[in-house]
Amino acid sequence: MSLDAAAVAKIARLARIRLTEEERTHLAAELSSVIGWVEQLQEVNTDGVEPLTSVVGARQRLRPDVVDHSTDREDILANAPEPISGFFGVPKVVE
């Protein structure tokens, strides 16, 4: 499997990372080599094998449905790059 610069641009868009043209070309070669290398897994027979999602067992613990912990708004906003009136500020998203 080889990835070209256009394919890299598409993935980078999905990952929301802006790349320069030079980076796209460079990454196309690097990612192709890594993806080519991991393709060796196709030779492993995995018929009837369940995918392993957790090594500690998949059962989720439940807790009592009670209010037990909340975080202060001030704490939550303490590291915000642009807090506005107690909210996270972002560029305008609705006209």
Place this chain on the structure above:
Amino acid sequence: MTKLTDLTIAEALKQLGKSEISAHQLTEAHLAAMENARALNAFIVETPELAIARAKAADGHRHRGEAGPLEGIPLAIKDLFCTRGVQTTAGSKILKGFVPTYESTVTANLFRDGAVMLGKANLDEFAMGSSNMTSAYGAVESPWRRKGDNRPLVPGGSSGGSAAAVAARLAPGATGTDTGGSIRQPAAFCGIVGMKPTYGRCSRWGIVAFASSLDQAGPFARTVEDCAIMLKSMAGFDPKDSTSVDLPVPDYQAAVGRSIKGLKIGVPREYRVDGMPAEIDSLWRQGEAWLRDAGAETVEISLPHTRYALATYYIVAPAECSSNLARYDGVRYGLRVPGKDLTELYEGTRAEGFGAEVKRRILIGTYVLSAGYFDAYYIKAQKVRALIARDFEQAFQSCDLVLTPTAPSAAFAIGEKSDDPIAMYLNDVFTVPASLAGLPGISVPAGLDAAGLPLGLQLLGRPFDEETVIAGAAALEKAAAFSAVPQVMAA
């Protein structure tokens, strides 16, 4: 009298208990050593005022008979653990200036038991690397040098600052995290002990996430016993981590010196990889002989899917990293690069904030999780992961521990392997399989190569059987009697 910075944790606790030294003195000695060894770049942030204040408090606790099990022991904390009020960067520019308003469970446990934080140790960015060269805050230098060669060497990674600090006597112990070998490989490179407990043993709450199904915290120290002491404090059930396991935490220190007579030590034939340096192979055989001399029996075992472990890891870990790191979007914390709309803000922030290796892994992860490729790569990798875990399960029916080298080489020079990502990934060939299976493992310094650099041996155990791992490691440690010290030592 031994220099304060040469004391092990166990020795320091003994002297503190007898009031021969104070926590204040012990902390000051290490702070001075840190200052003299700044060229190593082992710390991103030093916290001397906080350390002195906590050390004084520790002396007070001890005076009042309220000493915790680690009361007054100074530690380096990998800068992946969130520490309340102290900048936590994960080695990334995207988290520069981020000051958590909460404390990770592992550090909270250590502080509850009286530990004193010296500073936040440097690491590969988001723990992604095997050399500590991907840190946005500069590479860490190993305190070791090859004989007759003054080129700086890597300390290994990703917990490179932690390992370098402990080896250079800037701290008697440090926390690390291990996703594919990030504790065991730097421990081997730096000639110290590093332990990754079973997945689920230490809470991941408050540790900056890389690959959540693999990440696990563990200790670094200069002796197996010290690692056992630290792990006892770090481990334990935490309802805030849904993968934390609710099991009692044994007295690990008691396992040090426990007889290994009659234990079966598995030696996996598949780990005898092509191109492995002869001196690593012979050290491995020496390790087998040491364990036999201590009364254990060595048996050849087979872990047939070993050769697929790295490729499996380099699908699973980037996939999880790409989703975990989606949170760094410039909105709620960390770096923000302004944009005319949200997409521009996200894309600019992430382009500016992440380094090359992190971008590479996010992109690989995004690719293997994207529509059309998900089954072929991600699901396939999870199936091979199941086979790798099954290999170990079957092997542990005929042995109690598995012995391997920790890494396929000694430390390399800064810049030596950075051009080829896959060559760098091969560093983790012996550590990744146990990570995929969630097993406990430890690296013990066992000898020096021809250039005078430390080499480590790794022991792996059954899930939640850290005690047998510790018993075996203590036997190896005793036989190896590793006493070499790094050339660049703190003054």
